[in-house]
Amino acid sequence: MPGLLQRNERAITAARPGPERAMLLAQRVSLLARHWRVHELPAALHAAEAAVRAASDARAEAELDLARGVARYYGAQVEDAAEPIIRARDAAQGLGERGLQAECEAWLGCIVGTLQQEPARSLGHLHAAVRLGAAHRPLAAARALYVLATLYQEAELMDQAVRHYRRATLIARRENDEQLLAALHRYMTLAQVQQVRRRRAAGRMDEELLKQAIASLGSAEQLAAVLSGDDSCVQSSLRLGEMLRVAGEHARALEVFERCVDRAARAGMTWEATIARADHAVCLARLGRLLDANQGGALAEAELEPGFADYVRAVVHDSLAELHELLGRVAQRERHAELARAAWASDIDYCARLRAALLACEPLAD
Numbered sequence: 001m002p003g004l005l006q007r008n009e010r011a012i013t014a015a016r017p018g019p020e021r022a023m024l025l026a027q028r029v030s031l032l033a034r035h036w037r038v039h040e041l042p043a044a045l046h047a048a049e050a051a052v053r054a055a056s057d058a059r060a061e062a063e064l065d066l067a068r069g070v071a072r073y074y075g076a077q078v079e080d081a082a083e084p085i086i087r088a089r090d091a092a093q094g095l096g097e098r099g100l101q102a103e104c105e106a107w108l109g110c111i112v113g114t115l116q117q118e119p120a121r122s123l124g125h126l127h128a129a130v131r132l133g134a135a136h137r138p139l140a141a142a143r144a145l146y147v148l149a150t151l152y153q154e155a156e157l158m159d160q161a162v163r164h165y166r167r168a169t170l171i172a173r174r175e176n177d178e179q180l181l182a183a184l185h186r187y188m189t190l191a192q193v194q195q196v197r198r199r200r201a202a203g204r205m206d207e208e209l210l211k212q213a214i215a216s217l218g219s220a221e222q223l224a225a226v227l228s229g230d231d232s233c234v235q236s237s238l239r240l241g242e243m244l245r246v247a248g249e250h251a252r253a254l255e256v257f258e259r260c261v262d263r264a265a266r267a268g269m270t271w272e273a274t275i276a277r278a279d280h281a282v283c284l285a286r287l288g289r290l291l292d293a294n295q296g297g298a299l300a301e302a303e304l305e306p307g308f309a310d311y312v313r314a315v316v317h318d319s320l321a322e323l324h325e326l327l328g329r330v331a332q333r334e335r336h337a338e339l340a341r342a343a344w345a346s347d348i349d350y351c352a353r354l355r356a357a358l359l360a361c362e363p364l365a366d
Contacts, residue, residue: 003178004031004035004177004178005031005035008024008027008028008031009028011024012025012028017051017055018055018057019059019060021051022051022054022055022057022060022063022064023057023060023063025044025047025048025052026048026051026052026063026064026066027063027067028048029041029044029045029048029064029067029068029070029071030066030067030070030071031179032071033067033070033071034070034074034179035179036074036234036268036269038075038267038268039266041071041075045067045068048064048067052064059091059092059097059100061091062088062091062100063088063100064088065088066084066085066100066103066104066107068084068085069085069088069107069111070085073107073110073111073114074268075268076269078111078114078115078307079115079307081107081111085104085107085108085111086104086108088104089101089108092104098132098135098136098137099132099133099140101132101136102131102132102133102140102141102144103129103133103139103140103143105125105126105129105132105140105144106125106126106129106133106141106143106144106147107143108125109122109123109124109147109148110143110147113126113147113150113151114309115307116310116347116350118353119350119353119356119358120357122147123148123151123357123358126144126145126147126151127144129141129143129144130145130364138171138174138175139171139175142167142168142169142171142175142177142180142184143168143180145165145167145168145171145364145365146164146165146168146169146180146183146187146188148164148364149162149164149165149168149187150187150190150191151354151358152164152358153188153191153192153194153195154191154194154351155358156195156351156355157358157359160358160363161191163363164365165184165188167366168180169181169184172184185219186235186236189213189216189236189239190236190239192209192212192213192216193213193217193239193242193243196209196210196213196243196246197242197246197311197315198311198351200246201314201318201340201344202344210243210246210247213239213243214243214244217236217239217240217243218240234260234269235269235272237256237259237264238256238257238261238264238272238273238275238276241253241256241257241261241276241279241280242275242276242279245279245282245283250283250286250287251283251287253279253280254283254284254287257276258280261273261276261280264276265303270303270305271308271309271312273303274300274303274308274312274316275319277296278296278297278300278301278319278320278323279319280296280300281293281294281300281320281323282319282322282323284296285323285326285327286326290326290327293323293326293327294327297320297327300316300319300320304317309347310343310344310346311347311350313339313340313343314343314346317337317340317343318337318340320332320336321333321336321340324336
């Protein structure tokens with residue numbers, strides 16, 4: 001079992017019934033979610049809710065609302081995750097719990113950034129988290145800093161991305177949060193994958209960046225398994241399959257996808273699994289398994305939800321256009337190619353607005 005969960009369980013066992021134990025049970029929900037143990041969340045939430053009701057404590061209720069939001073974020077309900085966290089943040093502010101307030105701001109910035117909503121909103125939450133967290137909850141500041149780093153990376157402001165990753169890593173090491181350390185390395189490589197796919201779509205493929213991404217993803221997969229021992233290594237596996245497929249190594253990519261795509265979908269990695277399914281279908285087609293490719297493509301298209309970010313929709317439609325070209329379906333290829341072009345145009349606009357918003361803010365790392 002990962003160290004954070006072990007420490008939490010020991011604290012729960014030692015705590016007497018009351019507010020402290022209720023808060024620990026609420027925090028257990030967040031920890032389970034962060035380790036992608038989503039199948040355990042319903043029972044953990046039930047136990048936390050019962051303890052918080054019995055304790056009748058405002059801070060414990062706020063911790064529970066934060067946990068509800070984090071559980072939704074990891075449980076394929078990203079669009080609904082902000083509501084309980086906003087409640088938690090407002091309650092924490094009223095209670096003068098600055099550390100909890102910082103944690104809520106960090107998660108709100110992460111959620112808004114994941115949904116690729118208005119960049120200034122995401123940055124406002126993240127800057128508040130760093131400001132409050134530095135004094136009251138350093139790990140909240142670290143979380144916000146690495147989310148900021150991924151945004152700088154998306155905007156191709158790489159010097160600032162590196163500085164923010166470095167500062168977040170120093171805090172996570174000092175505070176002994178192994179899961180956050182693994183997440184830092186993982187998200188650094190995942191943002192690199194986005195760079196590769198955006199440049200490929202724009203017709204300026206960077207072969208060196210692709211090689212770096214493949215190498216980094218292998219080490220991120222190993223690090224996640226060692227540090228946190230959870231399903232987060234599946235995220236790195238999905239992206240490794242992506243990059244191998246982009247590199248034309250279809251047989252190697254197929255091996256990766258066939259061991260991790262269904263596992264990722266069961267863990268609640270909805271949009272990530274959908275990208276991988278579409279890539280998987282292309283690999284199957286490239287290797288002559290046309291019936292399996294057709295079935296995989298149909299499943300990817302069925303899983304493509306309207307709420308997914310433009311980047312996700314663009315990548316999936318690109319892959320489906322390639323798939324239908326391989327299957328000899330001209331009309332379907334044209335339809336997906338046009339949907340991909342429209343989604344890439346929206347994504348380009350988002351990245352431009354993100355870059356402008358970041359340049360308008362003071363960096364938070366030297």
